Amino acid sequence: MPGTNLTRDEAATRAALLSVDSYTIDLDLTGSDTHFASSTVIRFSCSRPGAATFADLVGAEVHSITLNGTALDPAEVYTDSRILLRELAEQNELRVSATLPYSRTGEGLHRFVDPADDRVYTYTQFEVPDARRVYTTFEQPDLKSVFTFTVTAPQQWRVISNAPTPEPAPAGEGTATWSFPTTERMSTYITALVAGEYHEVLDVYQGAHGTISLGHYCRQSLAEHLDVETLLHVTKQGFAFFEETFGVPYAFGKYDQLYVPEYNMGAMENAGAVTFRDEYLPRSRQTHSFYQQRANTILHEMAHMWFGDLVTMKWWDDLWLNESFAEWASHHAMASATEYTEVWTAFTNARKNWAYRQDQLPSTHPIAADNHDLEAVEVNFDGITYAKGASTLKQLVAWVGLEEFLAGLRAYFTEHAFGNTEFADLLRALEAASGRELASWADEWLKTSGVNVLTPEFTISDGGAYETFAVRQGASSDFPTLRRHRIGIGLYDLADGALTLRERVEVDVRGELTEIEELVGKAQPDLLLLNDGDLTYAKIRLDERSLATAVAHIQDSPDSLTRALLWGAAWDMTRDAQMPAATFVELVLTGIGTESDLTAVSRLPVFVRTAIELYTDPDQREKLRTTWETGVRDLLAQAAPGSDHQLAFARALAGSAETGASLDLIAGLLDGSVVLEGLTVDTDLRWALLTALTRTDRAGEAQITAELERDNTISGQERAGMARAVRPDAAAKAQAWRDAVERDDVANETQRQIALGFATLGQADLLAPYLEKYLTAAETIWEDKGVQRASTALTSMFPLPLVSAEAVDRVSQWLATSSANPAAKRYVREGLDDMQRALRARQAQH
Structure with a gap:
């Protein structure tokens, strides 16, 4: 039976048969805390009268179904998330009345009660196929239609959808009804409903094509963190740019941006009603990279209004x-x-x-x-x-x-x-x-898979110039495609304390070996950089001299993109067992202190921890841990007071601390006995510091409970979940497993934080019993828990710290014999690949 799946062929057949004229959807959110009422009227035509098809509806208690005035028996026609529709006319009307459950997984209509003030918030998330969890649909992107929503809810709520928000009409007993105008033509997955006691700020954008009403919404408990002027600035910049660049006016009338809790992704491009995870309204100080990423997300969703929503x-x-x-x-x-x-x-x-x-x-x-x-x-x-x-x-x-x-x-x-x-x-x-x-x-x-590797090959004359120069292109044996690449090749020299670009040539690379005549006779530089300017998508290799220059002088390059390419090349070489993890750690410690790109400053410590814990031979690991930890502690001490670097290094130390000196510093920052000038130990940093202490058994349940009393918010509860899950304690791991894998009443974002903390690097002994538990759960978790819970558990809770030949053999055996859902096996296979990569890196050190 198809269940909630839908094949491309089924969708094509249905699209050839139907044209959907309109949806009329009535939702009543006043009935209970667990369920809502949904009534749908779909008017559609059929190109072959007498044919049969189906409509989609997931998880519903169906009260009535009427097709063209004839009542259908729900017990007969509603099965396996589909409503069978026989003997269609040329023009048809389907009416379905049902009750559906609110979601706690972020799929469909999610309901949330804020622990800070007990206010209620709901929102929809429909991509890819989840509008059918809220109303009856033909759930595929090419059956576009217009939608008319009517929503009954508590009268004090805000109710927002794709069309402009109407004035509510009293509906009795503290409720009201919002009758929205009909939308523009759109796909089901970009329809939306956001309803609850949201804080609202309204504005307008006045552009070349007219006025666009702008709304910003968030929970009441986050209203003080809604930096609306900054958000409006980016929003208006985006509209001015896209309307001119795309040459087509914005098509959906108004534009609301809604920051919602327990969101599964960054944001979603619902037409005229974009939803964002409300972590984008930070409670604590953030570095420049956070605001850059937030602006990127805002503009990403806005671009979808044309590419994705309009077309x-x-x-x-x-x-x-x-x-x-x-x-x-x-x-x-x-x-x-x-x-x-x-x-x-x-x-x-x-x-x-x-x-x-x-x-x-x-x-x-x-x-x-x-x-x-x-x-x-x-x-x-x-x-x-x-x-x-x-x-x-x-x-x-x-x-x-x-x-x-x-x-x-x-x-x-x-x-x-x-x-x-x-x-x-x-x-x-x-x-x-x-x-x-x-x-x-x-x-x-x-239409091909895999990434190419570009490697310089050359000979040097006695005078130090290139006698020959070529770029060799490689590919994996499984995905052997060699592509055409337009690349820059940069020649950099050390001069007066700076790594300066002497010359850059642009060339076309194709096939296995491309001779570069333009470089023959040129003096060998201190640093040779393929793909200079980052024009193509390919991994690049550094020759021995260039790698030595990068390790010693990456901080001397004045160009941030050049440094980004060097960081990336070094990381690729480390992951591919072509460079020891120790060299990568040395490179990062050399350059991160002066790196201007805060994205690099935040990401590189994560790469380093992976390199140390997974790619380093166990006999060498403790020494490298000490080198990194001492280096980060020094970087924190040297960082300018109040700088983004200071905050980033405090977080990096919390993520890597293992020894007494670092943990003493972290404990002192948390309890206030140690003060670093300019460093504000605010809510988010407190949780990071406390999690470092629980991970190393320097703090436990009492301290977590006390911190949660200070931060009685959903974010506090989520961070407490992680702080508990990372504890080096068998009982803590058992509880984390129950919460993230077995229980169904843990909300999606809390489950994600627990799952992220479960398979903590450096805790292999505690995780040893969970390899078999993980594989057993993977057999049925996709069907038992659904897409969101299953994917979270399978990706974040794979016991990667158990890297060993024995673990690789066991997982490989399971993959060869298991009948688990292919989607579940995909995530297990990815975890296995990470294990195998770690083994190769360790073996290369012998």
């Missing part, structure tokens, strides 16, 4: 295009229209590393993945879909030219407004605008 993919095969475009567009807008002009450096330091790792896992897939059903879609929201795709689009822009690319986009938006498309439609528009043939480029980059 939508026919099926999820083109999911990559939706997300890759928004990823590229948000970075392009930030670099062009905001103060975050070096955002591409942050992209290289974070997003591309995410993509490179994902692309080397056994679960890698083409950018244009074969999403044959919804289960495939749900696991492909990954670094390939977002960051590799955006890197590839960046390369495409360079290939066709920015103005030509934008001209193609404008034509595409104009031709397909409120419709559905495939990638071929965009490609045709770009070919027409640029005059270039792009089909072969698309085949090479979008």
Whole structure:
């Protein structure tokens, strides 16, 4: 039986049969704390009268179903999350009345009670297929329609949807009804409802195409943290840039941005009603990188209003295009229209590393993945879909030219407004605008998997110049595609204490070996950097001299993007067992103290901890831990008071501290007996410090309880969950396992924090019993717990610290024999790959 799955073929069959004229949806949120009432009327036509199809509805108690005036027996036609519809007429009306449960997993209509003040908040999350958890649908992106929502709720609530919010009408006994105007034509997955006791701030954007009403919403307990002026500034910059750049006015009338609790992702592009995780309203001080990332998320979702909402993919095969475009567009807008002009450096330091790792896992897939059903879609929201795709689009822009690319986009938006498309439609528009043939480029980059490796090969004359120079391109044996790359090659020299670019050439690399005649006769530089300027998507290798220069002098490079490429190359070489973890640690300690990109400053300590705990031979690990920990403590002491670096290094120390001196410092900062000038030990930093102490058994349940009394919020409860899960105690691990894997009443974000703390690096002995527990749970967890809970547990709770040949053999055996859901096996296979990589890195040190 299909259950909640839907195949691409089923969707194509239904789309060929139906055209959906309208949805009328009535929701009553006043009935109980656990369920709400949902009534749906769908009017649609059928191209083959007499045919049968189905509508979608998940988890409902159905009271009545009426098709074209005839009552249907729910017990007969509603089964397996589908409503069977037989003997369709040319014009049809389906009426369904049902009761559905509120969600605690962030899927469908999520309900939350704020522990800070007991106020109630609800919001929907529908991507990919979860509108059918709230109302009856034809749940696929190419069956667009218009929607008319009517919502009954407590009269003191705010109620927001895709259309402008109407004045509520009294409905008796403290309730009111909001009758929304009909929306523009859109897909089901971008419809939305947000209702509760939200704090509201209204404004407008006055642009070249008219006025757009702007609303910002958050929980009442976060109202003091709603930095609305900053948010409005970025929002208005985005509208000014996108309306001019895309050449099409914003299509959805008003634009609300809603910061909601216990959110599963960063944000969601609901048309005119964008939802964000409310951690984007920080309670405590954050570094520059946080605000840069938040601005990027705001602009990413805004870009979707055109690419994704106005024009939508026919099926999820083109999911990559939706997300890759928004990823590229948000970075392009930030670099062009905001103060975050070096955002591409942050992209290289974070997003591309995410993509490179994902692309080397056994679960890698083409950018244009074969999403044959919804289960495939749900696991492909990954670094390939977002960051590799955006890197590839960046390369495409360079290939066709920015103005030509934008001209193609404008034509595409104009031709397909409120419709559905495939990638071929965009490609045709770009070919027409640029005059270039792009089909072969698309085949090479979008329909193949894996990342290439670019390595310099050269000989040096007695005089120190290049006698020969070539770039060798490699690929894995499993994914052997060699691609065309446009790259820069930078020659850097040390002079007067600076690592200065002497010369840069741009060349085309193709095939296994490309001779670079332009460099023959040039003096060998101190540092040779392939892909200088970060034009392509490929891992790069540093030759021996260049690596030595980078390790000793990375801080002497004045260009942040150059440093980002060096950080990335060194990390790739470490992960690929071509460079010892100790060398990577030395490099980071050399350069992180003066690194201007705060994304790098926050990410590099995480990479270092992985290098030490997973990639270092156990006999050498303690020495390297001490080197890193001492170095971070020194960096914290030397950081300018009140600087972002000071805060970042305090967090880094909390994440790595193992020894008495560091833990004494952390304990002193937490209890106030130690004060560092300029460092405010606020709520979030307190939790980070306390978690370091619980992880090392310097604090326990009493201290966690006391801290939770200081921070009686949902964030406090979530952070307490992690602080408990990291404790080096068998009982703590057992409780974390129950909470994150076995129980169903732990809310999604709390479960995620517990899961993140469970498989703590350095706690292999405590985790030894959980390899078999994990594999047993993986057999059925996808069906038992659903997509959100299952994916959280499988990804975060894989017992990676148990790296050993024996563990690798056991997991491999399980994968070979298990009949678990393919989605579950994918996550287990990824965990196994991380184990195998760690073993290779350790073995390379012998």
